[in-house]
Amino acid sequence: MFTAAIAGASGYAGGEILRLLLAHPECQIGALCASANAGSLLGDHQPHLPSLADRRLEPTTPQVLAGHDVVFLALPHGASAALAAQLPQDVAVVDCGADFRLADPQAWARFYDTPHAGTWPYGMPELVRADGTRARDDLRGATRIAVPGCYPTAVSLALAPGLAAGVIDPTDVVVVAASGTSGAGRSLKPHLLGAEVMGAMSPYGVGGVHRHTPEIVQNLSAAAGAGATVSFTPTLAPMPRGILATCTARLAPGVAAESVRQAWEETYAAEPFVHLLPQGRWPSTGAVLGSNCVALQLAVDESAGRVVVTAAVDNLTKGTAGAAVHCANLALGLPEPTGLPTAGVAP
Numbered sequence: 001m002f003t004a005a006i007a008g009a010s011g012y013a014g015g016e017i018l019r020l021l022l023a024h025p026e027c028q029i030g031a032l033c034a035s036a037n038a039g040s041l042l043g044d045h046q047p048h049l050p051s052l053a054d055r056r057l058e059p060t061t062p063q064v065l066a067g068h069d070v071v072f073l074a075l076p077h078g079a080s081a082a083l084a085a086q087l088p089q090d091v092a093v094v095d096c097g098a099d100f101r102l103a104d105p106q107a108w109a110r111f112y113d114t115p116h117a118g119t120w121p122y123g124m125p126e127l128v129r130a131d132g133t134r135a136r137d138d139l140r141g142a143t144r145i146a147v148p149g150c151y152p153t154a155v156s157l158a159l160a161p162g163l164a165a166g167v168i169d170p171t172d173v174v175v176v177a178a179s180g181t182s183g184a185g186r187s188l189k190p191h192l193l194g195a196e197v198m199g200a201m202s203p204y205g206v207g208g209v210h211r212h213t214p215e216i217v218q219n220l221s222a223a224a225g226a227g228a229t230v231s232f233t234p235t236l237a238p239m240p241r242g243i244l245a246t247c248t249a250r251l252a253p254g255v256a257a258e259s260v261r262q263a264w265e266e267t268y269a270a271e272p273f274v275h276l277l278p279q280g281r282w283p284s285t286g287a288v289l290g291s292n293c294v295a296l297q298l299a300v301d302e303s304a305g306r307v308v309v310t311a312a313v314d315n316l317t318k319g320t321a322g323a324a325v326h327c328a329n330l331a332l333g334l335p336e337p338t339g340l341p342t343a344g345v346a347p
C-alpha cells in the first residue's frame with residue numbers, strides 16, 4: 001500500500017487523479033489540498049466523487065504534503081518548484097504542470113514567463129528514443145517526475161515510432177490538433193464562455209507560439225536522434241474533454257509505403273496503453289474518454305509523399321492524470337498498469 005496526497009484537488013486534473021486513485025488497489029488517499037478553496041469540502045468541487053465528498057480541503061503546504069509516499073502536484077505553472085524543494089527527497093513527487101518538462105532553459109524562456117525551475121525525468125513511459133531506450137527507463141524508482149502536456153502526449157506517441165525507425169523526416173512535421181475545453185483548466189477564461197465555445201471550433205496559439213511546441217520538438221528530436229522542426233496548430237473544440245491530433249510528416253527517401261506501418265506495430269506491440277487500431281478503423285475522442293489509452297491509426301498519402309498519423313486521447317486521463325498514476329506506479333516499483341483503465345466511457 002502507498003499513501004498519496006494531491007495538491008490541486010479542487011481542479012480538473014486533481015479530480016481526475018482522485019477518480020483513478022479511488023480504483024487503485026494499492027493506494028490510500030491522504031491529504032487533499034487547494035489554494036483559495038482550502039477549507040471547503042471536496043464535494044463542492046468534485047461532485048462525481050461521492051465517496052470523498054465530505055473530505056475537507058487543506059492548505060497547500062509542505063507540512064501537509066510531507067509524510068505521504070507520493071505527492072501529486074496538479075497546480076498552475078510556476079507553483080510546483082518552491083513546493084517540491086521543501087519536500088523530502090524520498091517522497092515521490094509527480095508534477096502535472098510544465099515546470100520541469102523542458103531540458104533546454106532557452107526554450108523554456110521563449111515560451112514561459114517564469115524562471116526555468118529545472119528538468120525532471122519525463123513521464124511518458126512509452127516514448128521511444130533513437131537509441132532504442134524508452135522514457136520508462138528513467139522513471140523506475142524516480143522520486144521526481146514531470147508529467148507531459150496533453151497535446152505532446154498525443155503528438156509524440158503518434159510520431160515517435162516512425163522517427164526512431166527513420167521512415168519519416170523529422171524536419172518537416174505538421175500537426176493540427178483539436179482539444180476539449182477542460183484542457184484549459186477550471187478557472188474562468190473569457191474565450192471559454194459556453195455561448196462562444198458551443199457550436200464553434202477555433203484555432204489559438206497559431207504560428208508556432210503555443211507553449212507545447214518546444215515540448216513536442218524535444219520529444220520528436222529525442223525519437224529521431226536529430227533536430228525536429230514542427231508546425232503545431234491547436235484548436236478548441238466544443239466538447240468537455242478529448243484531443244484529436246492529426247500529424248503528418250514527409251516519407252523518408254527510399255522508404256516503401258507498404259513498409260511504414262511496421263515501425264508502429266513493433267514499437268507498441270507490448271504497450272498496454274497505446275493501441276494501433278486495425279487498418280481502416282480511425283481514432284475518435286469518444287472511444288477513449290475516461291481511458292488511459294491513446295488510439296492511433298496511420299496512412300501513407302502517396303501523392304503528397306507524407307505519412308498521416310491520427311491520435312486520440314482523453315486530455316485529462318492519458319493526457320494528465322493517467323500518466324501521473326502510471327508514473328507513480330513506475331516510481332514505486334508496482335506493475336505499470338495497476339489501477340489504470342483501458343476501457344472508455346461511450347457513447
Ligand SMILES: NC(=O)C1=CN([C@@H]2O[C@H](COP(=O)(O)OP(=O)(O)OC[C@H]3O[C@@H](n4cnc5c(N)ncnc54)[C@H](OP(=O)(O)O)[C@@H]3O)[C@@H](O)[C@H]2O)C=CC1
Binds near residue numbers: 074315320
Ligand atoms: N486540464 C488538462 O487537460 C491538463 C492539465 N495539466 C496541468 O495540470 C495542472 C492543473 O491543471 P487543471 O487541473 O486543469 O487546473 P485547474 O485550474 O482546474 O485547477 C488548479 C488547481 O490548483 C490549485 N491552485 C491554484 N493556484 C495555486 C497555488 N498557488 N498553490 C496551490 N494550489 C493552487 C487550485 O486550487 P483552488 O481551487 O483553491 O484555486 C486548483 O485545485 C496545470 O499545471 C496544467 O497545466 C496537464 C495536462 C492536461
Ligand SMILES: CC(=O)N[C@@H](CCC(=O)OP(=O)(O)O)C(=O)O
Binds near residue numbers: 150
Ligand atoms: C484547451 C486548452 O486550453 N488546452 C491547454 C493545454 C493544457 C495542457 O495540457 O497542458 P499543460 O499541462 O502544459 O498546461 C492549452 O492550450 O494551454
